[in-house]
Amino acid sequence: MAHRPSLLFLAAALPLAACSVGPDYRPSSAAELGVPQRYSVPADQRAREDLTQWWRKFDDPQLAALVERAQAANLDIAQAVTRLRQARESLVQSRAALLPSLSTSGGYSRSQPLRGASTTVTLPDGTVTSFSQGASNSFSLGLDANYQLDLFGGVRRGVESSRAGYEAAGYDYASVLISVEAETARNYVLARAAQAQLANARATLALQEDNLQIAQWRVQAGLVSTLDQEQARAQRAQTAATIPTLEANYNGFVSRLGVLTGQAPGALKAELEAVKPIPTGPVSVATGIPADALRQRPDIRAAERNLASATAQIGVTQAQLYPSFAIGGSIDAGSSALSSLFDVLTGRLFANVAQTIFDAGRTRSQVRSAQAAADSAFLTYKQTVLTSLEDIENAAVALQSAQRRVADFREALDASNNQAILARTQYRAGLTDFTTLNQAENQLLSAQNGLTQARSDQSTALIQLYLSLGGGWDSTTTPQAPTTGSTANGN
Known part of the structure; x- marks a missing residue:
């Protein structure tokens, strides 16, 4: 009955395994986070509409295709997936600490005498005889088991923290996903706006070249001074000077789209070369109430999960203030012949108790540090919530402003x-001067570019509103790391 004390110790310890030190995590209410019941700006607060694939609301197949290509090939998204996979493996490692560890070992050795080695033996009758030493074999096999009893819940709190961290990584992936979707759509809109501005500039340049020709004819006819000709020449040159800048802007937007879709910068130039109008979406978006952002925005949900993880870490550090208990055992077998290896088995069972007596306050300092980290995580969570509401209100106002x-x-x-x-008609008929014509055409170009910019702002504000509302992923699920491959499907 040599093992009775250890068995009695285990029997007494098991009922304690259900307790876990440290605070239990409790989700914060909307009021604790400072979430108002209504937005402070005019917003369509009907029940939130489905924004999972908001880019299709623009009714532009090329825009939709680019967004979906970015989902599949964007490298920022791929990096977010690798971080999600790492978080999953951290959870697996934490869970492994809940189970015993088993290890086995085996050995074989052979003793071979050197040449000429012998043993001399004297027989009872006085005869001396020499025997040559022979080779000998040795076989061994062992099995060891160890288990750290989680009496105070430190390991379970660690698993809880890792699980929350894995979920936070999933929401971080979703945040990257919706950001890439919005950035792709925004650059597509800006590329189409640059095309429209280029078309305006080129059309105006053609008119100004015609005006210059008319001014030259009138100067040659002696109807006007060279002032009209120089004004026309200067205006034409100024308009021509804007075209290279617009071309560079357009090239930058197209290059950005190439990189966002995981390709070289120039990969989409031929595909986007044909001029198309700026895509426009719906006039309004049902935003729901501010509390809906807590469920829809992945960055808010990631911050909430980070708070849960930090709260669990308090229990991990507090468990170090209490004794640690471990049990284990081993079984060994050894023989000079493989056939008789299991004829004799030896085993042992042990239990171990360890308690820190003095560490100059280090462990308690670690507990206080974990508590401070949890307080910081809560403030980050609340700040994320308020910033998200700010994003929604600003985007809603920007959309309404652009529409006006x-x-x-x-x-x-x-x-x-x-x-x-x-x-233009009066100038050609000689009824007005060139300055009047120049001012009129400048106002026309300004109005054309103003309308183009307003339409672009309206579409980009709508994209920003979709992004701020957390559109672009399935908020009813928690993104999971893929078991194979390098991408995760968050839709």
């Missing part, structure tokens, strides 16, 4: 176009 500017610039363009037609 689109309406105003449409009216300005109509008036400027009529004014430019009249001024």
